[in-house]
Amino acid sequence: MVSWNTPAVNARANEILSKMTLAEKAAQMVQVPFAYVTREEALMWAKRGAGSFLHVLGNDAREIQAAAMGTRLGIPVLFGIDAIHGHGLNQQAVIFPSQLAAACSWNPEIAEEMGRVTAREVAADGLHWTFSPVLCLGRDTRWGRIDETFGEDPYLAGELGAAIVRGYQGDDISDGEHILACAKHYIGYGDAVGGRDSVDTEMTFRKLKETFLPPFARAVEAGVATIMTAYGSIDGTPFTASERAMRTILRDELGFAGFVVTDWDNVASLVNNQHVAADIDEASLLAARAGNDMMMTTTAFYESAIRLVESGKLDESVLDEAVRNILRVKIAMGLLERPQDRGTPACLGCAEHRESALAAARESVTLLKNDGALPLDPSIRSIAVIGANADDIRAQYGDWTYFTHPHPSPKTTPARPYVTLLEGVQMLAEPHGIAVTYARGCGPLPNEADDLDAAVAAAQDADFIVLAVGDVIEQSGEFRDRADLSLSNRQEELFFRLRALGKPVVTVLIATKPLCMTKVAEESAAFIAAFNGGMYGGQAVAEAIFGALNPSGKLPISFPRHSGQIPVYYNSMPGWHGGKYVDLPDTPLFVFGEGLSYTSFAYENVHVDAQTLQLSVRLTNTGARAGSETAQVYVRDLVSSVITPVKRLIAFQKVTLEAGESRELVFQLKRDDFSLLLPDELRVVEPGEFTLFVGGSSKDGDLLRQNINLS
Numbered sequence: 001m002v003s004w005n006t007p008a009v010n011a012r013a014n015e016i017l018s019k020m021t022l023a024e025k026a027a028q029m030v031q032v033p034f035a036y037v038t039r040e041e042a043l044m045w046a047k048r049g050a051g052s053f054l055h056v057l058g059n060d061a062r063e064i065q066a067a068a069m070g071t072r073l074g075i076p077v078l079f080g081i082d083a084i085h086g087h088g089l090n091q092q093a094v095i096f097p098s099q100l101a102a103a104c105s106w107n108p109e110i111a112e113e114m115g116r117v118t119a120r121e122v123a124a125d126g127l128h129w130t131f132s133p134v135l136c137l138g139r140d141t142r143w144g145r146i147d148e149t150f151g152e153d154p155y156l157a158g159e160l161g162a163a164i165v166r167g168y169q170g171d172d173i174s175d176g177e178h179i180l181a182c183a184k185h186y187i188g189y190g191d192a193v194g195g196r197d198s199v200d201t202e203m204t205f206r207k208l209k210e211t212f213l214p215p216f217a218r219a220v221e222a223g224v225a226t227i228m229t230a231y232g233s234i235d236g237t238p239f240t241a242s243e244r245a246m247r248t249i250l251r252d253e254l255g256f257a258g259f260v261v262t263d264w265d266n267v268a269s270l271v272n273n274q275h276v277a278a279d280i281d282e283a284s285l286l287a288a289r290a291g292n293d294m295m296m297t298t299t300a301f302y303e304s305a306i307r308l309v310e311s312g313k314l315d316e317s318v319l320d321e322a323v324r325n326i327l328r329v330k331i332a333m334g335l336l337e338r339p340q341d342r343g344t345p346a347c348l349g350c351a352e353h354r355e356s357a358l359a360a361a362r363e364s365v366t367l368l369k370n371d372g373a374l375p376l377d378p379s380i381r382s383i384a385v386i387g388a389n390a391d392d393i394r395a396q397y398g399d400w401t402y403f404t405h406p407h408p409s410p411k412t413t414p415a416r417p418y419v420t421l422l423e424g425v426q427m428l429a430e431p432h433g434i435a436v437t438y439a440r441g442c443g444p445l446p447n448e449a450d451d452l453d454a455a456v457a458a459a460q461d462a463d464f465i466v467l468a469v470g471d472v473i474e475q476s477g478e479f480r481d482r483a484d485l486s487l488s489n490r491q492e493e494l495f496f497r498l499r500a501l502g503k504p505v506v507t508v509l510i511a512t513k514p515l516c517m518t519k520v521a522e523e524s525a526a527f528i529a530a531f532n533g534g535m536y537g538g539q540a541v542a543e544a545i546f547g548a549l550n551p552s553g554k555l556p557i558s559f560p561r562h563s564g565q566i567p568v569y570y571n572s573m574p575g576w577h578g579g580k581y582v583d584l585p586d587t588p589l590f591v592f593g594e595g596l597s598y599t600s601f602a603y604e605n606v607h608v609d610a611q612t613l614q615l616s617v618r619l620t621n622t623g624a625r626a627g628s629e630t631a632q633v634y635v636r637d638l639v640s641s642v643i644t645p646v647k648r649l650i651a652f653q654k655v656t657l658e659a660g661e662s663r664e665l666v667f668q669l670k671r672d673d674f675s676l677l678l679p680d681e682l683r684v685v686e687p688g689e690f691t692l693f694v695g696g697s698s699k700d701g702d703l704l705r706q707n708i709n710l711s
């Protein structure tokens, strides 16, 4: 783990700081958006001593760095980029499953490897910093950025978040192969009202600490270098202006030692969007005082900060503190010794990295329904693959990959280093002499090429149908929330026309989020959630269909039955009247933690020792083939002085067992796992009875229970 605040690092930061002018300090706090300034302006900012640039690649970065190095103090610039599931703004990069798809693996090793490989590729491009991971919770699935989250649960998001941070930063970040991580968006952004991107949040400090803070706390424990401020507000104060969020909670309580960067133009938004400051000077004053160290894209902060200090409105020590935080990170990562050309350029898109993307894709495949149609019966002679998303690499990749692997790609080797679902099925069918037909049918957006009749004709003579449904990038991401999550365009109609042929239809969801597709999922012979599986998402799903891969994914997020049921998540607070609508069952279609395998697992003999807090359970693979299972432990506080969730994940373990193999799993729980926050935000463990649940999903029917009494 990297340490940002050793005495040696601090001393060196103070020495540089003592030589800096007021203007140099103000510039160090500015992050310049390369795409929004001219080349001359970019060089001018580098010469002023801007602390960072975002979204610069290759030679442009080298030129800017050379200009920065030529200044009086020669403090190198930090280059930041959105490398979100791979270095997706580079054409040659390896693309991993989205965070949401990767979270289906419930495997921190997968997240760590994603971080390690992405870091190598970003570093190879001469860059130092990714704005990842997203540690917002994905609860309101209408939100356009659900794919960027690790799902709905604070504990799972924290475990995977800490792991990806370890992967990005490594043990020795000065080795040139690792980069800075950024936990974002601090905090509550994902809880924007109505799932509408960047509108306000209805947050309280208690709710923030109980639900939304834990993943950030884990990232801080893992040594995350930077934290990005969210857009929303808390109790009327924008997070950008919240000293309590940024100084008291983040620094004093969590012990964060890196630096805070705002999100896109948050400072000017205090004037233009949130209307808590009359002008940019007032906004800059609020932002600096609250503890934002670097201002993303708000270059006007530079003049404001100088004016504020010169007029006596802002104490220069506030700037000193921010600049010290930034310098410490630059020093600790060895940037001063090695400002550029840190990585290994040949590693971009290399075979070893592609292997990691394939491994991640395989673990993300989540089988949610199977009436026995899968794995494919060897007697099947022909398969019809239908649906636009079965052969649309952009839909398979999802967000933040706009430039990767364009068609055709002269730069990449191999030229098409990815496998769509159609290609995956073709690859696996060919050796067995199974015929594959393909028809687009329709995609998620209305398109002149939609042709349902042609799809039905293509499937008519096939023994088996694989239908890909989902969404495309126009339906998700920033500014792109959806009020209606049902299958768009004519995808449902397409399903029922294929279903009417009387053959097994396996439906594969290639989408950024759980869509509302209750009837389709219920009437499919099998249903697989693939989400955005990255380069090899198509291959991994095809392997699962053919049985070469035994699926092991578990949902990190619940599937609503209907858009009107959103938000629906397993760890809700208890209520009465059943908490249901008159026209819907009270449960989601598929709930957090669910996921099937081609084998079966049995849990027995749960035992909990209230003294040692050790929980043990016997897990047996009762089926006929090897498989991986994620055992999940939940807790319920039976009587508490404040309401607590009906169930809360506190531990999990993913294990692989041979057919018939049985193993005793031991979970070492912590006393803190049983704690709650009192109304005055004091964390306590209240004595009394708790129920522990252990099993293969968060569904009551899948869980064994054992009560313990804590004094």
Ligand code: NOJ
Residues within 6 Å of the ligand: 082, 131, 184, 263, 264
């Ligand atoms: C705004 C987004 O909210 C944030 O996640 C991203 O890192 C920045 N833009 C930089 O692109």
